[in-house]
Amino acid sequence: MVAGRNVLRALRDIRSFRVVVLHPADAESDELVAQIRRIGCRVELIWPPRDGIPDSTDIAFLLFRQDALTDAILRSLEDRPLAVTLIAIVEAESPTVIEAVVRSGASAVITKPIRAFGLLTSMVLAHKFSTGKLISAEKMSRLQTRLSGARVLEQAKAIVMSQRGVTEPEAYALIRERAMANRSSIEAICASIVSTGDVPGR
Template sequence: MAANVLKTLRDLRVLVVHPHDQEGEILIRQLDRIGCQIEALWPLPDPLPAMADVIFITIQEDALDDLRRVCSDDGPLKPTLIALVSYEAPTVLQAVIDINFDAVITRPIRSFGVMANLVTARQVWLREKAQREKAHKLQRKMMSINKINQAKSMLMDTLNISEKEAYKLIRDRAMSKRVTTEEMAVSIINANELLQSLQKSD
């Protein structure tokens, strides 16, 4: 994966949120040497543009709440975020942690270190993205297994059959109706709940 990060640096769309001054110039010119596609913006856009792969953000100590709001973590995964900080004071670093920045560059900004931070930040971000996707997949899988287990025990109780037979029944039904076993399991659970509620109201 590391090799891919290095080899795709020139495809990255990078947004630099920084005032138009000499330090911003140093950063932009270094990103240009690295070969990224660069756009510069100031002040902080709200919301963050969805098109960027990586965003370098100037941390303004007097506007940390605005930054927290703009970068709030609900919704889809944000782009790779790199903080540009003037202070290593805990107030600032706490905000860096809360906002879940992937890397931090300390001022004064120098050419050295931009590429190293960009590469590691991107790598961290890709790893997080992969982990999130994996977790999401596992969560879905667990829910599916739960539903099937629930439907199985209902069938076992109602029809007085073995677990194996219950599963085969669900799977065969699913195949003939051309739905997933999970969907069939949910239908069985729903039907069973309906029957039970009708029986109760009798």
């Protein structure tokens, strides 16, 4: 039941997405744009993509070719927001193209000739996969921040223990006292101690 509700929500949400198609203007790109529009998304065909992907883009379809333009687009995509879901359009399964698709971090692949069948499923699954990567990256960032803070705290306590000749609990209590007195965070006080090698406010 929960899974069914999640699928219905994903299908409903995807209709509010902004989609960009990076593909030369031809009959196939016209058909792809028309199919995406029928799904209910706002869609724009951009070629050549001189300024990269617009910031408000949710899903981007990109044609992968063995040419300099594709390489240039991929370089511009390296700094794109992780929230953008990239779907690769492939017309030839050469090792070079496959390597480029893997390197790009594309969340799904559709092949040419482009067909309407399966397009909505590909978009939903790709966005879900991309969102999962974003959540994982955010969790990893928070974990790294906590680990970094813990290391700085240990360094600060060691400095206080060495300077004051106190125990570890006493060093932590002193750091906490300084933070309260300075109306600052423990993290900020620890960073100051590690940076200056001294306990502030004494």
